[in-house]
Amino acid sequence: MEIIASAPGKVTLYGEHAVVYGEPAIVSSINKRIYVKCRPRRDNTITISALNLSVPGIILTIDKDGEIKIETDYGRVLSAVSYIKEAIRLTQNYLDIKGGADITVSSEMPVGAGLGTSAAVAVSTIAAYSYSHGYRIPAKEIARLSWETEKTIQGLASPMDSTIATYGGFIYLKYDGKDFDFEPIEDVNELPLVIGYTKRLYKTADMVSKVKNLIDKYPLLGKNVINLIGKIVEMAREALKRNDLTMIGELMNINHGLLETLGVSTKELNHIVYIMRSLGAYGSKLSGAGGGGVAIGVVPRERINEVITALKLIDATPIETSIGGSGLIIEERDG
Amino acid sequence: MEIIASAPGKVTLYGEHAVVYGEPAIVSSINKRIYVKCRPRRDNTITISALNLSVPGIILTIDKDGEIKIETDYGRVLSAVSYIKEAIRLTQNYLDIKGGADITVSSEMPVGAGLGTSAAVAVSTIAAYSYSHGYRIPAKEIARLSWETEKTIQGLASPMDSTIATYGGFIYLKYDGKDFDFEPIEDVNELPLVIGYTKRLYKTADMVSKVKNLIDKYPLLGKNVINLIGKIVEMAREALKRNDLTMIGELMNINHGLLETLGVSTKELNHIVYIMRSLGAYGSKLSGAGGGGVAIGVVPRERINEVITALKLIDATPIETSIGGSGLIIEERDG
Numbered sequence: 001m002e003i004i005a006s007a008p009g010k011v012t013l014y015g016e017h018a019v020v021y022g023e024p025a026i027v028s029s030i031n032k033r034i035y036v037k038c039r040p041r042r043d044n045t046i047t048i049s050a051l052n053l054s055v056p057g058i059i060l061t062i063d064k065d066g067e068i069k070i071e072t073d074y075g076r077v078l079s080a081v082s083y084i085k086e087a088i089r090l091t092q093n094y095l096d097i098k099g100g101a102d103i104t105v106s107s108e109m110p111v112g113a114g115l116g117t118s119a120a121v122a123v124s125t126i127a128a129y130s131y132s133h134g135y136r137i138p139a140k141e142i143a144r145l146s147w148e149t150e151k152t153i154q155g156l157a158s159p160m161d162s163t164i165a166t167y168g169g170f171i172y173l174k175y176d177g178k179d180f181d182f183e184p185i186e187d188v189n190e191l192p193l194v195i196g197y198t199k200r201l202y203k204t205a206d207m208v209s210k211v212k213n214l215i216d217k218y219p220l221l222g223k224n225v226i227n228l229i230g231k232i233v234e235m236a237r238e239a240l241k242r243n244d245l246t247m248i249g250e251l252m253n254i255n256h257g258l259l260e261t262l263g264v265s266t267k268e269l270n271h272i273v274y275i276m277r278s279l280g281a282y283g284s285k286l287s288g289a290g291g292g293g294v295a296i297g298v299v300p301r302e303r304i305n306e307v308i309t310a311l312k313l314i315d316a317t318p319i320e321t322s323i324g325g326s327g328l329i330i331e332e333r334d335g
Numbered sequence: 336m337e338i339i340a341s342a343p344g345k346v347t348l349y350g351e352h353a354v355v356y357g358e359p360a361i362v363s364s365i366n367k368r369i370y371v372k373c374r375p376r377r378d379n380t381i382t383i384s385a386l387n388l389s390v391p392g393i394i395l396t397i398d399k400d401g402e403i404k405i406e407t408d409y410g411r412v413l414s415a416v417s418y419i420k421e422a423i424r425l426t427q428n429y430l431d432i433k434g435g436a437d438i439t440v441s442s443e444m445p446v447g448a449g450l451g452t453s454a455a456v457a458v459s460t461i462a463a464y465s466y467s468h469g470y471r472i473p474a475k476e477i478a479r480l481s482w483e484t485e486k487t488i489q490g491l492a493s494p495m496d497s498t499i500a501t502y503g504g505f506i507y508l509k510y511d512g513k514d515f516d517f518e519p520i521e522d523v524n525e526l527p528l529v530i531g532y533t534k535r536l537y538k539t540a541d542m543v544s545k546v547k548n549l550i551d552k553y554p555l556l557g558k559n560v561i562n563l564i565g566k567i568v569e570m571a572r573e574a575l576k577r578n579d580l581t582m583i584g585e586l587m588n589i590n591h592g593l594l595e596t597l598g599v600s601t602k603e604l605n606h607i608v609y610i611m612r613s614l615g616a617y618g619s620k621l622s623g624a625g626g627g628g629v630a631i632g633v634v635p636r637e638r639i640n641e642v643i644t645a646l647k648l649i650d651a652t653p654i655e656t657s658i659g660g661s662g663l664i665i666e667e668r669d670g
Contacts, residue, residue, distance in 0.1 A: 261592025274602035
C-alpha cells in the first residue's frame with residue numbers, strides 16, 4: 001500500500017551547547033514538515049524523487065528510471081537524498097527484507113538550515129518504507145534507526161533531532177555524547193514562533209569546537225555559564241508547563257546572553273534577535289549551533305506579520321510556525 | 336595667576352553593573368579631556384564661559400558681563416555649567432575663601448555621553464580654581480570634592496569617575512554604594528581604543544534598576560552572572576598587567592555576553608560591537624550603563640580607520656582615543 005509519512009522539523013528552545021557538557025536542553029517540533037511518500041515496488045529497485053526540497057538556487061532532477069542526477073554539487077540536497085538511501089538500507093537490514101520502493105520526498109522548510117530536516121527525512125523514510133511493506137515498527141525503533149542513519153552519514157550525531165521528529169511536542173533531554181535521556185514536557189500549549197534564518201558560516205562541529213576552546217582557556221565559563229544554562233533550562237521547563245509566556249521569553253533572552261558569552265552569536269543573529277524584541281517578542285534567541293543559521297522568537301500573534309516584514313527587510317528568511325505540534329504521522333493511501 | 340587644568344574622560348573597561356553588587360570593576364582614562372581655564376578676579380564674581388562643549392545641536396552663549404545664557408534648555412550643557420558652579424562653591428567652602436574668577440571650559444569629547452565628563456569638569460574646575468588662588472589642594476581632596484560635587488547635583492554618584500579623572504591610567508576599584516576602594520593597575524601600556532557612541536535611551540539609574548528587577552526575579556543571575564563578571568575583572572586585571580591584547584579582548588567579549596545576559600545591551604550597541612569584531616578588534620563590548628550610549632573596542636592601530644568609517648556608516652559617532660593616559664594636569668600661565 002502507499003504510505004505518506006511526515007515528520008516535523010525542530011528548534012532548540014533552550015540549552016544548546018551546554019547540552020554537550022551534560023546539561024539538559026529543551027527542543028520542540030515546528031509545524032513545518034518533511035513528507036515522504038512510499039509505494040512498494042515488485043522488484044528490488046529504490047527510486048527517490050526529491051521534487052520540492054526548497055534549497056534556494058538548487059535544481060535537483062531525478063530521471064524516470066529513478067537515477068538521481070544532482071544538477072549542482074550543492075551538498076545539502078545530495079545530503080538529503082543520501083539520508084533517504086541510508087535510512088532505507090538500515091530499515092531493510094532491521095526488517096531483513098529487500099523490497100523496492102518508489103520514494104518521493106518534499107519539504108515545507110529549507111533543508112540544511114539547522115531545523116533538523118535530516119532527522120525528519122530519516123524518520124519519515126523509515127516509517128513510510130516499513131509501513132508500506134506491512135511492518136509497523138514501534139516509534140522507539142524508528143527514532144533509533146533514524147539516529148543510526150544520521151550517525152552513519154555524519155559520523156557523529158545527537159539523538160535529539162530523531163527523537164523530536166518522531167515524538168513531536170516539547171522534549172526535555174540530556175545527552176552528553178554518550179548517554180541519552182528524554183521526557184516529554186506535557187500540557188504545553190502550542191506557541192507562535194517566528195524563525196529568522198541567515199546563512200550558516202560554520203558547521204555545528206566548528207562551533208562546538210570553538211566553545212570547547214574558549215572553555216579550555218577560561219574554565220570559569222565551563223563551570224559557570226554552562227551550569228547556568230542548565231539552570232535556565234530547568235526554569236524554562238517549569239515556565240513551559242505553566243504556559244508563562246513572559247518567563248518563557250525572558251529565559252530565552254537570558255539564554256541568548258549566555259550563548260553570546262560563549263561566543264557563538266553573530267551580527268546577523270543578534271540583528272534578528274533584537275528586531276524581534278523591538279517588535280514585541282516575549283523573548284528571542286539564537287537557536288542551535290550559532291555562527292549564523294537560526295534565531296527564534298516567541299511573538300504575540302498580532303505582531304507576527306510585522307516581524308516577518310522586518311526580517312525580510314534585513315534579508316533574513318522568515319519562517320512563521322507554531323511549536324509543539326505532532327511528531328511522526330503515518331497515513332495509508334489505497335492498496 | 337592663570338591656571339589651565341585638564342582632566343580626562345573615562346570608559347569602563349570591565350565590570351559595570353556588577354560593581355553595584357560589590358564586584359570589582361576596571362575603568363581607564365581616555366585621551367579626550369576637559370579643559371578649565373581659571374583667572375582670579377579682584378571681586379567675588381564668578382563668570383563661566385562654556386565655549387566649546389560639543390553637544391550636537393546646542394548653542395551656549397555667555398555674554399561679556401559673564402551672564403550665562405543658554406539658548407536652548409537642553410539639559411546636558413546646562414548641567415555641565417552647574418557642575419562648575421557647584422565645584423567652585425564646594426572649593427570655596429573647603430578653602431574658606433570667596434575670591435571671584437573667570438572660568439572658561441572646553442571639551443574634546445561629547446558631554447553627557449557616558450564618558451565621565453561631569454567628573455572631569457568638576458576635577459578640572461576644583462584644581463583650576465584653587466591653584467589660581469594659590470592653594471595646592473592634594474589630589475585626594477580634589478577627587479573627594481569632585482565626588483561631592485557630583486553627589487550634590489545628581490543626588491547619587493559613584494566615586495569612580497572623579498577618581499579616574501584625577502589619577503588617570505587604569506584603576507581597579509570596588510564600590511558597592513557605600514564603601515570605595517581603588518588601586519591603580521601599574522605598568523599597563525596605553526591601548527588604542529575606538530568608542531562608538533549612540534543615543535542613550537535610558538538613564539543609568541533606569542538601567543541599574545532594570546538589572547535589579549531581573550535579578551530579583553531570577554536570583555541565579557545575581558549569584559552567577561554578577562559573580563562571574565567579578566571573576567572576569569580579576570582576570571582582566573592580570574591580562575592588562577601582562578599587556579596580553581588577545582586576552583584583554585577575549586575578556587571584553589565575554590563581559591559583553593554577560594551584560595547581554597543582564598539585558599542591558601541594545602540592537603545599536605551590538606551592531607557596534609560586532610562591526611568592531613568583524614574588522615579585527617581584539618575585543619569589544621558595551622561600556623557603562625547600556626541601553627544605548629557607548630560601546631568600545633580595542634582595535635589594532637592599522638584597522639582603526641576602517642572601524643571609524645564603518646561606525647560612521649551606521650550613524651554611530653566614532654571617537655578614536657587611547658586609554659590609560661594622564662589624569663589631572665595643572666599648568667600655570669604667567670601671573
